[in-house]
Amino acid sequence: MTETFRMDKAQARLLDETGQGVIGTPMDRPDGPQKVSGRARYAADGTPEGTAHGVLVRATITKGKVAAIHADSISDLPGVIGVVSGPEFIRNPAQGMANAAPVQPGTRVDYHGQPIALVVGESFEAARDGALRLKVDFEAEAGADVDPDTASEVETGDPSAVGDWDSAFDGAAFKVDREFTTAAQVAAAMEPHAAIAEWQGDKLLLRSSLQMLRFNKNEIADSLGIPAENVQILAPFVGGGFGSKLGIGPDAVAAAQAARELGRPVRVVMPRQAVFDSILRRTETTQRVRFAADADGKLRAVGHDDRVSNLWEEGFAEPTSSCSQFLYGADALRFQQSLARNHRTPTGSVRAPGEAVGMLTFEAALDELAEQLDIDPVELRLKNLPDTHPMTGQAFSSRGLAECLRRGAEEFGWSARGKPGARREGDWFIGVGMASAGRPNMLIQASARVRLEAGGATVETDMTDIGTGTYAIFAQIAGEMLGLSADRVTVRLGDTDLPGASGSGGSFGASSSGSAVFLAARKIRAKLAEAMGCDADELTLQDGIARGGNREMAISDLVQSEIVEEAQIEAGKTAESHFSAGYGAHFVEVAVHAWTGEVRVRRMLGIMDIGRVLNEKTARSQAVGGMVWGLGAALTEEISHDPRTGHIVTRDLANYHVASHADVPAQMEVSFLDNRDDEANPMQSRGVGELGISGAGAAVFNAIHNACGVRLYDFPATPDKVIAGLEALGL
Structure with a gap:
């Protein structure tokens, strides 16, 4: 061993x-x-000889059970082989590192779009036709909670706090107390979820688009009730994951089950709409951010409470305040989370879970405090960097946040920043904004x-x-x-x-x-x-x-x-003695159209501290990609749900707007500090991709305010919200 x-x-x-x-x-x-x-060769490429094709059938009710699946309703369709269903069908993908199959619902339906069966055909078209025509009887239950804001069950955890919060907050001269909302998001990986399952005796060969094969092997074995040593998964190339492929999904389980029953390989490729409907999404959030400071800008209190949601019986809750707990120091800090239960597509890890949405609001609220204090936002952050982890007391490993802030300000030309609304080019207000970045590092x-x-x-x-x-x-x-x-x-x-x-x-x-x-x-x-x-x-x-x-x-x-x-x-012990994280600083320039409310990002700069850089080109690509996702969270990404059934209505890339080339500035620069993190690992390196997301969207929001004076508290900043803000200011 x-x-x-x-x-x-x-x-x-x-x-x-x-x-x-x-x-x-x-x-x-x-x-x-x-x-x-x-x-x-990606998951769905190179089908073995004799491969059949499967299309998932999904529930058309929000809550209840499957009373009957009438396979005979499509038995006469040309090319249809049969219908596969049963208790092995998982209702949603496993969470990352689950190492076991998620909840098995049997005939129970917990959300609209939940996979319940697989129609198998000689061709994809035949299987798709069969899946659309298959007759299924449901027993729907009334009263399903589909709106997290009005959910009947909300689990509120105990606050995590240090110091005398009430005294520190109430006694401070300057305060910010704001409520923000962020929209639900999806991973939207370029390669859809797909699997080809082939049995070789009692052993399963699975080609699938997955991120964590060591864990996925145990998850698929658990789903099928077979020993893990009887599973081999191949995934030499994966076309993006962003968290959505961390755990085994319904495509792989259904393909493996069907291949076993039929005695031939089965290929399942989920259409984009099915991915949106039944693959883990990011939760929407409601966040309350509070800062209190003395007149000199020294923070006395930091508070960050959030309300997130997930499907009943799911254990995951977005770690919204993960960065808020260590970036800045104060006399008192307080954090609390509530989890609303509902019957929507379940939530899970999506592109930097936690800081991707938490830093949007946290850094935007800190910018508002800087304005109250009439202190430069960079200087306010530099004033409040703690010597040790504010919540745990751990020593920090290598930490270059101060250098990122100073260097970024110099390279970006931050000193030329004016007051809100001071710069205009024709119909466009021009402004700049910044934010810190952080991401806990793990071994x-x-x-x-x-x-x-x-x-x-x-x-x-x-x-x-x-x-x-x-x-x-x-x-x-x-x-x-x-x-x-x-x-x-x-x-x-x-x-x-x-x-x-x-x-x-x-x-x-x-x-x-x-x-x-x-x-x-x-x-x-x-x-x-x-x-x-x-x-x-x-x-x-x-x-x-x-x-x-x-x-x-x-x-x-x-x-x-x-x-x-x-x-x-x-x-090992260094993870206990030292807190390791990546750090960075984002600087952004935007143009806001005075009449349409359109926001265009004109340039972005990210300065990152990721310890040793292993490959400068791939690291830069990861950072740029993260910054693009941050831009999307600030301006375009937003899931909409049907208020009657809770199902997602923005179900493809025509209706769910990820940032495209036209949204991304040509002037997007990234550079790295020449640092080493001795406590992180033997190579002294740290991660980078999710660090690029952290804070980037907040810098965009802060730049919008500097451009035109509008402060928004509801992400993303779509034109209608900007126009309303401009009208409120009389602009």
Whole structure:
């Protein structure tokens, strides 16, 4: 059994001493040519011989049960093979790291659009026709709560607090006490949820679009009632996930169940509307943010309460105040969450759960406090950076927030910022805004195997690449550690027969699974040092040459056949002694049209502290992508629900508006601090993608206010809301 390395103390900065020079460089993705040429194989590609096609049938009631499914109603349709249903059908995807199947509803229906059966046909068209025509009898129940604002059951947790809140808040000279709302959102990954299931005896081979295969393997096994060792999942390429593919979904479970019953492979691809209807969404929120400060800008009280929602019996609740609890210090802090139960599409992790919506409101309210105090928003933030974690007392690991704020202000030209409404170009008000960014950093258990042969090295792990650049980054880590150019490193991913990785999620994938690659390669370095007759810290590996112990040899000459090492890492004592997080600062310029209320983002700048940068190009792409999602949350993204049934009516990308190229400014810049986080992992790196989202939308909102004087408290800032704000100001 592989020995587990625990991160119990800071590790030497070995990657600063290696001489290959590939780590951190903006290396192109080795999988890029496959993707742009269409040769990359995604979940629904390359159907096995004899594959049948399945289309999910979904409930048309909000609450009740399935009384009968009349398979004979479509038995005479050409090409229809049959109908598959039963208690194995899951009502929604598993939450991230569930490691087991979610609630099995049997015949119970809990929301409109819940998967209840699968129609299988010789072609997709035949299956779709059958699914549309299938007769299903329901027994609907009245009184289903579909509006979280009027839900009959609301679970309110105990407040989490330090200090004397009432005294600190009431005694302060300046206060902000605001209620904000944020709209529900969906992940909207480019590749829809899809699966091809094929049984080989009593073993299941599943090709599926999933983010966390080590956990997904156990989840599908639990759904089907089979041993996990009888499951192999393949996901070498995943076309985006954003949290929606963290857990096993109804497409995979239905395909596997149907393939087992029919004795042939079954392919299930969920149409975009079905993804919107039945894949985990982000909750809408109502948030109350309170700040109190003395006249000099010193915070005395920080409060952030929120109300979120989820389906009955679901355990997930959006961690809205996750960043609010550590970014700034005060005499007293207070946080409380309420969870409303309803019968809508269930909620779960979507693109930076917590700070993506929490930082929208938190940083917007802090901007309002800065205006009250007549203190520059950057200066207000710098005044209130705590020395230790305000809630836990933990020491911070490497923290570059102050440098991000100062450097961002200088590079953006923040000092030229004027008063609200001071700058106008024709019909456009012009303004700038800023916000801090934060994202807790995590180290998740992960394993990897590295093989060194005379011709190069191979990295093996079931880690996924969801568009984040894993193939490139792992090649760089192994190449740097073993003195090889990255093109001499082969990376094998997305196969559960390989060592189990952390998976892609929570911005922890590259650092967690990458650390396992690092440790396995470090073991190989130790063996090479032994062969060279020197200590490991004396060994230099560069361009295929080993140097140490007054000797120089080709690495290939030190490898008789191959050297194989496997490593596993998990969090340890440093996670208890130190709080690790990514930090950043966003600066934005917008134009607001005086008559239409249209908001155009003209430029964005993000300065990020992510510890060691593993690949500058992929890191920048992740940060830019996050900033785009932040822009979308501020201006365009909004799910609408039918007030009668609770089902989503903005069910595709024609009606649900993610930020497009036309919405994104040409001038979008990102740069990184040259930092190391010694307590995070052996590579001193941190995650980046979700950090880019955090605070970006708040900077847009703050810029709208600086442009025209309008403060909005309801995200997103659609033109109707801006126009109403302008009218209220008499503009």
